[in-house]
Amino acid sequence: MSLENKRKKITVPAIIKMKQDGEKVSMLTAYDALMAEIIDMAGTDIILVGDSGGMVMGGKENTLSVTMDEMLFYTRSVSRGIQNALLVADMPFLSYQVSIEKAIENAGRFLQEACAEAVKIEGGAVMAKTISRLVAVGIPVMGHLGLTPQSMHQLGGFKLQGTKKPAAEILLHDARLLEEAGVFSIVLEKIPGKLAKEISESVSVPTIGIGAGAGCDGQVLVTQDMLGIFRKFKPKFVRRYAELGDAIEKACRNYIKDVKASNFPDENESY
Numbered sequence: 001m002s003l004e005n006k007r008k009k010i011t012v013p014a015i016i017k018m019k020q021d022g023e024k025v026s027m028l029t030a031y032d033a034l035m036a037e038i039i040d041m042a043g044t045d046i047i048l049v050g051d052s053g054g055m056v057m058g059g060k061e062n063t064l065s066v067t068m069d070e071m072l073f074y075t076r077s078v079s080r081g082i083q084n085a086l087l088v089a090d091m092p093f094l095s096y097q098v099s100i101e102k103a104i105e106n107a108g109r110f111l112q113e114a115c116a117e118a119v120k121i122e123g124g125a126v127m128a129k130t131i132s133r134l135v136a137v138g139i140p141v142m143g144h145l146g147l148t149p150q151s152m153h154q155l156g157g158f159k160l161q162g163t164k165k166p167a168a169e170i171l172l173h174d175a176r177l178l179e180e181a182g183v184f185s186i187v188l189e190k191i192p193g194k195l196a197k198e199i200s201e202s203v204s205v206p207t208i209g210i211g212a213g214a215g216c217d218g219q220v221l222v223t224q225d226m227l228g229i230f231r232k233f234k235p236k237f238v239r240r241y242a243e244l245g246d247a248i249e250k251a252c253r254n255y256i257k258d259v260k261a262s263n264f265p266d267e268n269e270s271y
């Protein structure tokens, strides 16, 4: 493994240019410095500190109770592991919906206190004004449409979105509104591939899909899902690139066995 770093720092304009150049955008999540460093070294374009951290790291059932304090802690930690990737922080539930002033204050905290370079906000038309104010004051925003987990109760769970014509038309319209409001990219979560392709072709900023097919301009996965560390269930859209959960469990079993049998530490591991 080489720790030499020859890549360029990824910026918001660089992400927009990738779409113009026909280059796909890669995004992965991280919540701690160590994982962020590994993912950054691997060459991902964007590291997202998702509010999924509340579920993946905090063991919560959903993202609704994730707080600003938790997200600031995760984001600060991740920032210490990054050299090249663009660092995007997810704004937690109720940190941006209450008022535009509160949204600016909270988004600003991610940039000021946690070294984030952009924030992500869930929602379409209803968030357009907030997004355009954030962008106007110099805070880059990534949009998020389709399955927006902070609205899970409204949506009736983590279901596929945009399957019927009116809902699909609203999503297409929302994507255009977000583009007009100034987002630099849009996450499309759990919508039919055909619709995601149509949305991607109708906006100039990159779309980044999760469960939205191959027609998006980029892809994102939760890192612990794609590494097989999160083992409770595997959504259809997750491809597991490793089975680290099993490997970690096996390593721990071997360690425990060695301790119980007085096989650890040996002479070389002692002073």
Ligand code: KIV
Residues within 6 Å of the ligand: 029, 048, 049, 050, 051, 052, 053, 090, 187, 210, 220, 221, 222
């Ligand atoms: O919270 C998160 O990790 C996300 C991604 C799944 C896009 O929003």
